[in-house]
Amino acid sequence: MRGMTALLIPFLAVRLVAAQTQSVASEIARGDSFHVALQPDKALVHYRAALALDSANYGALWKASRATVDVAKQLEGDASALKRRRDSLYVQARALAEAAVRANPNGAQGHSMIAQSLGRLSRTRGGKERVRFAKMIYDEAQRAIALDSTDDLAYHVLGAWHAEVKRLSGLQRFFAKTLFGAGFMDIANWNDAQRYLQHAVALNPRHIFHRLELAEIYVDVGKYSLAREQLRALHDLPIADVLDHEYKTRAATLLDDIKNEKDET
Structure with a gap:
């Protein structure tokens, strides 16, 4: 009897892992359906359900980040409570994207979502905080493109980055140069702002x-x-x-x- 039990344990373990894998895939698929239906709050429920089963699942992590960004960017207005809620969601989206990168450093979507979540967050902040995010946004978008040259959203982020830096006031640009050095911020230019957005449009x-x-x-x-x-x-x-x-x-x-x-x- 003990011998039979010993034989059954590996078999049951394999069945359990297979069932869990299938459940994770099923939850992600449900989340994808709600994403297409433009219901990110419902999509997020399923991506989080997948993460409850497999906390290091790359697809569930970056898609949960994407859904969180989509929920956050709909919270528009200047009320303090609303701004805190929106910014906290962008911070959560960044954390999910960073977890995705830890799970799969060579996955473009994780890096792209870090850039997108920080890009959205920076647009809700004042000049100095916006500047602090600048290098991270730039580096992550560049990394995403290096890993996937068809990532239109990463090209968009880079084009917007060049434009946003060019739109900074003289005082903000001085602060940026103090923080990062003159060379880094001086790479921003209108030609690249146009070129990257043109490429994003061409891709999608x-x-x-x-x-x-x-x-x-x-x-x-x-x-x-x-x-x-x-x-x-x-x-x-x-x-x-x-x-x-x-x-x-x-x-x-x-x-x-x-x-x-x-x-x-």
């Missing part, structure tokens, strides 16, 4: 935010005709992100604002 032309941010950069450099092209192109694109309705509204407002502007360059 149906992504509304790519086109909107590229249009805003064109406005910054006085290329109003190109800005209008992007703003008109995104008008009929399908909704595929939780903020796409808002992005379309912003695009329509910007298009109206620049409708009579002449190109400066």
